[in-house]
Amino acid sequence: LEGIVRESDMILVARGDLGMQFPLEEIPILQHKIIEAARLMGKPVIIATQVLASMMENPAPTRAEVTDVAHAIAEGVDGIMLTGETAVGKYPLEAVKWLRSIIETNEGRVSVELKPIDDDIQKRFAHSIAKLAESISSKLAIYTQKGRMATRIAAYRPRIQIYAASNNIKTLRKLTMVWGLKPIKVKANDYKEGLEAAYQELLKNKYLSEDETIVLTYGLIEEGEHIVKIKRKV
Template identity: 45%
Template structure:
């Protein structure tokens, strides 16, 4: 892999990318993190994927993040033996249960009793990222009759949104609790919570993690009206924010999604937090080896907005061309980054101000690298928030911290075991010299924290690699 890009790539693991050979290829092409969707599969399968990803880390020699995506308070249909195909005007029935034959019977199983208690005649049910709409025409006990407003192909485990209605589900289900324990037991790096409604949902999840003795980052998926309305509190509580455009498209008109993405990215970035954009990044590549021009434009927009990462979902999970999708995404990112530097925001706290001064010094002096050794992992995201145009390499003693940081914009991680900040920087520089990543004559910026919380910036010209 030649060159580097600042905007990170995250790939979802699935049937198309579940082998060591494919995952290693994706990582070699620049994928920094892998997502496991807990809505599909079961623990033994997820564990096998984790083992492959950790083995890939050793093979490529750099840390990789793993994100476990909790289902959250979602409404999902049960299992259909056959897909159900509807034309506008066709009628189907949603019934309480786990499974149904489907097909011409047009019976849709739904194993969530609460829905039958809150849904009303006239409600609009939205599925498949907003492309399928069903109108409720009758509710009788545990049976709901619906009329298709759009063409529809309904398959197992698809999410449903009741337009403009909150069913009042708990933030975490029993299944989520089981998946959370799995994530902690298997040392995942992040858990993402779906259908977040406010900062209190994230606070509850963090409390549960702390009570379990876990150490995992929390990502908030912004996909409901409540989440958009309570965005500030969610950003404050979260470690990372995800613009989940699929379900946003089911809760809002599709024409609203570009504006919502811009708003969420802007608000998250100006607070110095990492932000990811997900869903339908290169969706046509599920079936085709080349993206559409519209998809290329969409990726370019996200890169120009300065997102930390772009997350592929179906493209790498079930698509025919997972490797090609990553190649194309990387190619688009690199070209746009060459032309458009990201917007910079003024720092909003003292640590960000220190980080910003590191970046400003490096850019003004045209340094070749910013080198940082981090123990707690709090400074590097602030450096990234300043969007440095100088290559930034972070040495970290704890590999778990390195994995957490690797999906943040512009950071290049190295696992370096050291006795302290100065020792860590010394060892990091020796490793970079040995690998030919820095050279005599280059100007580098070193940053670290001394005793008594004293922050240091050192400008140094490399005279040798001893």
């Protein structure tokens, strides 16, 4: 499992396929292990299959389905995928509305704590930045070219707004699937330039209020120094 997660860009927990290979009563255990492995390696994870299956025929989900979705949120998944409910079901719009309602109701009420379990400097840096911004009730902006550090930071689920700025449109599209990230397109030739461009873009779009604080940084690269800025809009 760890080898698969390590080589993947994103993990999909396809419970239907798992159910054909393992006893059904083991699916919750496997789902938990896969989600945990993905988050520990900073990889986005999505669950799918029979999320709101009863809504293929009915306009409202069952209590068990609502509980299943809430449990997935509590485990810290990045996304929940509807399949037959919206592809061939009778109530596709209602299914999307119900899923959104369940997510919005439960997401802010759970605390998904995750700590780095090894000495990987990338993970520890991501954890430290997330905790720094959270501890001072600050927003966080990270300039990234491939999205790896932004994804690692999001894996720790800090209760703050995270902005991921990049000059790479493919990276930004990928980051739309990651929990808590708001992608921002900027023009920059290097990391330090990207950091300033990200800050200016936040000001331009009025994402920062008066006296609001933001932590700005970028992914760890091989250089003599690394910049972490704390700014307050005045």
